[in-house]
Amino acid sequence: MKSRAGKTGLSRPAFAEMIAAVKRGEISELAVCRLDRVSRSTTDLAGIMDLLEKYNVSFVSATEKFDT
Numbered sequence: 001m002k003s004r005a006g007k008t009g010l011s012r013p014a015f016a017e018m019i020a021a022v023k024r025g026e027i028s029e030l031a032v033c034r035l036d037r038v039s040r041s042t043t044d045l046a047g048i049m050d051l052l053e054k055y056n057v058s059f060v061s062a063t064e065k066f067d068t
Contacts, residue, residue, distance in 0.1 A: 022055050031060045 021027050030052060032038055039045045052059050 019051065022052065022057050027057055029058045029060065031062065033062050035061050035064055
């Protein structure tokens, strides 16, 4: 079985590029299907939310009641 270790947060190339785009001011809203597609770790999700807030990026989940 292939290990999923290290596949969280910024270790995912496309996710890292999205965060870079947030920091460059290219993204104003992040919409996801489900929260666990961003991170399964509550701590990681909180850090991501802090980063989005710092750059004034709103966050919306399509299936959970979570909208900044």
